[in-house]
Amino acid sequence: MLTVLDASLRGVMGRGCSAEQTNNNGERLPGATREPRSGRSTYQGEHDPMEHIVTVQEAVTAFADWMEPTDGELDAIEAEMPRILADVEALDVQIALLDQAPTELDERRARRGRRRVLSERATLANRAVSGAVA
Numbered sequence: 856m857l858t859v860l861d862a863s864l865r866g867v868m869g870r871g872c873s874a875e876q877t878n879n880n881g882e883r884l885p886g887a888t889r890e891p892r893s894g895r896s897t898y899q900g901e902h903d904p905m906e907h908i909v910t911v912q913e914a915v916t917a918f919a920d921w922m923e924p925t926d927g928e929l930d931a932i933e934a935e936m937p938r939i940l941a942d943v944e945a946l947d948v949q950i951a952l953l954d955q956a957p958t959e960l961d962e963r964r965a966r967r968g969r970r971r972v973l974s975e976r977a978t979l980a981n982r983a984v985s986g987a988v989a
Contacts, residue, residue, distance in 0.1 A: 934982070938975035945972050 924932070932939075945968035952961055 935979060938972070938979055941968070941971045941975045944968050 945965075948961070948965050948968045952965065955961075957965070
């Protein structure tokens with residue numbers, strides 16, 4: 856049984872061009888050649904779009920002084936570190952249980968991890984409320 860997608864692909868592919876060389880209407884793109892036998896596109900337009908692949912160096916490697924975290928941000932991260940570590944441990948348990956049937960011990964580890972995460976979140980929330988009131 857052919858699906859609509861199969862039928863549309865057969866219609867596109869039957870016109871002598873690969874699916875990569877046609878637009879949504881099945882018309883051949885400018886510079887596209889007839890069905891390449893190697894499976895690779897033989898683009899013959901003004902330029903090869905894969906010829907110039909560069910990264911934006913400023914966005915990747917340049918860091919100005921104003922881009923560094925402030926002391927306040929570092930203190931906030933340090934204050935939340937127990938919760939972050941609890942989240943990481945809980946995720947480690949969940950990842951370990953993805954590919955195996957959990958045993959009773961595994962279920963206890965998962966519950967313990969969830970309880971620790973909730974406890975750390977409650978501690979942070981209480982600390983934030985008491986700090987806001989004071």
